[in-house]
Amino acid sequence: MKAILYILMVLLSSVSFAQDESLFEQGNALYNDGKYAEAIDKYQAILDSGMHSSELYFNLGNANYKLNNVAPSVYFYEKALQLAPNDKDIKNNIAYARNMTIDAIEVIPEVGISKIVNNLTNVMTFDGWAITTVVLFILFVILFITYYFAEYTNRKRIAFTSSLVVLGLGFITLFFAFHDYNLANKDHPAIIFAQETQIKSEPNLSSQEVFKLHEGTKVQVLDTVNNWKKIKLTDGKTGWVSSADIKVL
Incomplete structure (x- = not known):
């Protein structure tokens, strides 16, 4: 019975994915024909089905930008940037959308240690810092076991020193993981x-x-x-x- 339910769920997911792909292609075709409002309806139907992606939000931003819908274009570009923070096309287009806004608000620059820590934190995502931390702690355990069972003094010294370095790096990456997590929780x-x-x-x-x-x-x-x-x-x-x-x- 469980196997049948699983198969049905897979089939339904496949059908839903195929429908969303079809809607996405229809939306792209309408966009290319200059029918931006109709394209938005197709893209929105995909969102309503529970599916989302940076490409979908990016296209919604583009279509709204073409219609001079200031708030929706900025909103959907921001949503796309959340999923693909390093995408150059999204960054480029969101800059154009922000130029349509009226309010010119000064940005207070970060300074000192806070700026350095935040810049280092942004080098990787939370998942990246977390995975790196786990790998380093595993490596620490391996090196410490190597030190414990090593027969020669030189090997013991190298293994012990390396384990301490790796452990230190592990605590550093753990700090950045928690810092990134805290920044994300404060970001609304x-x-x-x-x-x-x-x-x-x-x-x-x-x-x-x-x-x-x-x-x-x-x-x-x-x-x-x-x-x-x-x-x-x-x-x-x-x-x-x-x-x-x-x-x-």
């Missing part, structure tokens, strides 16, 4: 989707307006209270925005 980006929205000092309509933002601007979500989200800009400013005017990445 979102895109303003309202053409213009008021940012309030408190999570209610009667509170004072502190500034305005426009569609396509990227913010960080710090907190949520009822139908309001507390946001932070790259220049350090904070405020509350209606949840209806923002879309979390």
Whole structure:
């Protein structure tokens, strides 16, 4: 019975994949014909089926960019960049999309040790740091066993020294893995989707307006209270925005 269910699941997955591939090709054909709104409908149907990829988000960004849909184009390019952070085409196109936004927000540069640590952390993904850590600790165990059973003094010395070096490197990569994990947990980006929205000092309509933002601007979500989200800009400013005017990445 379990075997039959497994076979049925595989068959259904294959059919679903084939349908998504067909929709993706149809969307590409419509895009090439300049029918960008129709292409978006095809791509969106794939997302609605539960499938996603950097290529799909990239194409959605392109189609929305062609229609001058500022917020959706930035949003989908950002989604594509999350899945493929080193893709040059995505980085290039998202720069064009960001140029369509109205808000010019200063970015506070990182300095000192924090900048160095974060730059080193970004050398690899969390998975990369985690795998490297596991490999180093396994290598440490092998070297320590070699040291323990080695008969000659020189081999013992080399194995012991190497094991300590590898262990040290393992703790360093473990630190970067945890640091990357913590950075990811603190990273809650979102895109303003309202053409213009008021940012309030408190999570209610009667509170004072502190500034305005426009569609396509990227913010960080710090907190949520009822139908309001507390946001932070790259220049350090904070405020509350209606949840209806923002879309979390």
